Amino acid sequence: MSTIIDIKNITKLYEMGTEKLYALKGVDVVIERNEYVAIMGPSGSGKSTLMNIIGCLDTPTSGDYVLNGKDVHEMDDDELAEIRNKEIGFVFQTFNLLPRSNALHNVELPLIYSGLSKTARIKRAEESLANVGLADRMKHKPNELSGGQRQRVAVARALVNNPSIILADEPTGNLDTKTGEEIMALFAELNKKGNTIILVTHEEDIAKHANRIIKIRDGMIESDTYQTARH
Amino acid sequence: MNIFVEIKESFIIAYNAITGNKMRSILAALGIVIGITAVTLMQTAIEGINRAFESSIGAIGADVLYVQKFEWFGKEDFEVYRNRKDINLQHYEFLKKYIQSASSVSPTVGSPRTVQYGSLSLESVFVIGTTEEYQKTVGLNVDEGRFFTSKESEGGYPVCMIGTDVKNGFFNNMNPIGKIIKVGSYSFRVVGVIEKQGSMLGLFSLDNRVIIPITKFYKLFGTRRSVSINIKANDLNNLEETKEEVKSIMRKARKIPAGGRDDFGVNEQAAFKDTYNQLTSLIKVIGLLITGLSLIVGSVGIANIMFVSVKERTKEIGIRKAIGARRRTIMIQFLIESVVICLGGGMIGLMISFPISLIIDAFALPTAMPLWVVVLGLFISMFFGVLSGFFPAYNAAKLDPVESLRYE
Known part of the structure; x- marks a missing residue:
């Protein structure tokens, strides 16, 4: 196994007027390729901040972050944008699809930002949608799809650029239990195929699907345990 | 990243955004429509006056000198001339x-x-x-x-x-x-x-x-x-x-x-031309300033709408940034949207002013809208598109992805 995420002593400081608030107080995490990790913690624990830093949406105040061999903690906005585009596939709780675009165009979008030609984009986006079982829903707009289908579109979008990690933030939070289970099954399948998955959740049931659970509290890692995933 | 793919995508986004808010886009473009109509009509009228002058002045003859008691547009007192x-x-x-x-x-x-x-x-x-x-x-x-x-x-x-x-x-x-x-x-x-x-x-x-x-x-x-x-x-x-x-x-x-x-005075056509140019250049400057003002007002309107548009689409910007859009990409997207609105307004303005120029030609002055006025009109629209879109687009480009994603 090779290391894909190497985080050393990361802190994040928020300054609100004169008040200083450490959201992260020195976190070390190493994640290997093809791991399936759940990050857990109550709200305000700093798990969202950690997720944003792992996802390169935000930068740490101090500490080192090496993602897939690239030093990302000192990158500027545009370099981070490229890393997000190539290395990270996001799946959000609220799906975050573009409402006016159909499923195919939503999935195509990351490829537009990587500058692929139209034909290559369409081909890969169609494959990706077929992979999540939506071959017959490509021309549908988000509001014409069910919640589960929308989240599948989001997963297809996350996968389309072959990222190093899939970063899922409460992916089942807006879904009913049954549909949530379907999505979790999809993640398990992707993990089996070799994808590295990082799941942020506060639900024990969802976290059970992962091989490793990292618990965060007050900006620090409380526990880091490996388990046999229940699929 | 391929800039042409970005630009093409931006046009599609702009098209969707504009057609998705038809009424708002039309109202936003109205100022530019009026501005371009006014500016191009002003230019056309000036062109017409020039043509009328040129054809009239032809009767004086460029190579003819007129020896007379008076100088045309002379600066001496009338007494001086009269006593000659x-x-x-x-x-x-x-x-x-x-x-x-x-x-x-x-x-x-x-x-x-x-x-x-x-x-x-x-x-x-x-x-x-x-x-x-x-x-x-x-x-x-x-x-x-x-x-x-x-x-x-x-x-x-x-x-x-x-x-x-x-x-x-x-x-x-x-x-x-x-x-x-x-x-x-x-x-x-x-x-x-x-x-x-x-x-x-x-x-x-x-x-x-x-x-x-x-x-x-x-x-x-x-x-x-x-x-x-x-x-x-x-x-x-x-x-x-x-x-x-x-x-x-x-x-x-x-x-x-x-x-x-x-x-005695030795007069020539040039004296007419000089006086004419002195007189009309002032009229031209004032005319274009006044009509230009309407363009500025139009531009402010579009900037305003673009700010609203950016605010409304904060979430979309967050999503785009999360999946790899750079600052430049977002900037181009909104700039193109504003340019498209202005250019559309400019084209409508030209479509209005062109028939009016034909009416002027038929009833008032021999004129025609020269091609360069059309080109200038489109160029000005584009210029104001960039001008009014710049700050909203810049604001959009530097939005923080985490905060934009949280925006509802």
Whole structure:
């Protein structure tokens, strides 16, 4: 196994007027390729901040972050944008699809930002949608799809650029239990195929699907345990 | 990242955003529509006035000098001019005899008079007395008949040329040649009709005239009037030399001592042009400033809408950034949206002003919207698109992805 995420002593400081608030107080995490990790913690624990830093949406105040061999903690906005585009596939709780675009165009979008030609984009986006079982829903707009289908579109979008990690933030939070289970099954399948998955959740049931659970509290890692995933 | 893919995508986004908010886009573009309509119509009108001036000024002749008691647009007091000696036929003859660099010289005197034919009467017809060389000097073409001859001119025969206004006033479809008309109370036989000249700056018609031999004019209407001597230069390029020659000959004819000031004016078309340009350049600047203001107002409107559009789409910007859109990409997206709105407004403006320019052409001024005005109109729209889109787009580009994603 090779290391894909190497985080050393990361802190994040928020300054609100004169008040200083450490959201992260020195976190070390190493994640290997093809791991399936759940990050857990109550709200305000700093798990969202950690997720944003792992996802390169935000930068740490101090500490080192090496993602897939690239030093990302000192990158500027545009370099981070490229890393997000190539290395990270996001799946959000609220799906975050573009409402006016159909499923195919939503999935195509990351490829537009990587500058692929139209034909290559369409081909890969169609494959990706077929992979999540939506071959017959490509021309549908988000509001014409069910919640589960929308989240599948989001997963297809996350996968389309072959990222190093899939970063899922409460992916089942807006879904009913049954549909949530379907999505979790999809993640398990992707993990089996070799994808590295990082799941942020506060639900024990969802976290059970992962091989490793990292618990965060007050900006620090409380526990880091490996388990046999229940699929 | 491929910039063309980005730009193409931006156009699609812009199209969707604009058609998704039709009413708002139309209202936003309205200011630009009005601005472009105003600016292009202003330009077209200026173009029309210029054309009208050019065609009028043609009657003066670029290569013709006019020696007169007064200077056109002179800066001296009126008293100075009035106290000058009249220019008379002796001056003309002296000038004609000695001048080298002129191809023809002719004197003119004139005054408005009533002209009659049978029971028909025309008031204030400009009656010009001149010689047969006048035709060559100012380049008149004869429509029907002929110009009077040197024999008729010198002998003071009662013959005349008429302008088309006079012809139409008296003769309709009849052949005017050989008909007898009355100038004042004296009879003249019509020998020719002068080709239509049009009007001078739209103020007075150059066709409402009768031309008679100058000797006859003197005999009937008196000699106490100043002559204008018209001199056609050999070569337009040497007009300045001709002018100097005319001056020196006139100084001799008028017996002005060395060091004395000229007591006559040597006028040329350029004086008209200079004055015209001075006058109109101010009008142009003011006109374009006023119409330009409407563009600025339009631009502020679009900037406002773009700020709203960016605010509304904060979440979308967050999503795009999360999946790899750079600052530049977001910037281009919103800039293109604003340029598309402005360019659309500009095109609508042109579609409105073009037919109006045709109406102006048909009823007021001979004009046409030149292609460069169309191009300029589109260019200005684009410029204001970038101008009004810049700050909203910049704001969008530097949004924080984490916060934008949280925005509802």
